[in-house]
Amino acid sequence: QAALTQPASVSGSPGQSITISCTGTTSDVGAYKYVSWYQQHPGKAPKVMIYDVSNRPSGVSNRFSGSKSGNTASLTISGLQAEDEADYYCTSYTSSGTYVFGTGTKVTVL
């Protein structure tokens, strides 16, 4: 199964909004609502930020939001803060009954 495609890097200034895309196929992202997003700081375990396309777990800032259109899911971070600087990964359920991760995006706060 091929990894989902994410931009290698995205950057923004404090207070700005950024969007990270996650492109798959009609056999994964396009077919299911089971897309989630993870934030990973260096040397740490990933942390779920969004699940099932647009659901935000308790305790996650409402500055994080998710959406999907066709075969592409997106994570938007509004009001960018220094603490948001991290790697972000999407993952999607697939028609094979498995999950596949995205290639990962490094977010830099300028």
Next chain:
Amino acid sequence: QVQLQESGPGLVKPSETLSLTCTVSYGSISNYHWGWIRQPPEKGLEWIGYISYTGATSYNPSLKSRVTISLDTPNNRFSLRLMSVTAADTAVYYCVRVVTGTSNYDHWGQGILVTVSS
């Protein structure tokens, strides 16, 4: 608050079997899926597979011939076995809890680095 902790050898020889255990504390194995995800040094996340509380499994097709995930419900833990390892299997291995019926991988272990080398 449920906690997950990986344990096992940090060094495995090529062609041997990698075996890791994840112990679940302050929570039950029941009613969730339990999985493994790995991350080679300086690279991205790779989904290995998961097992449901009923024992049903699903594996990454690229690893399926070498992987087994099993449950030890009485002891509240689950395990990963990866056969015939090579240097390409060197990675940080994370155990995770998945909320059944969702894509919410809500709890992660701290990760354990396993190096494949002679």
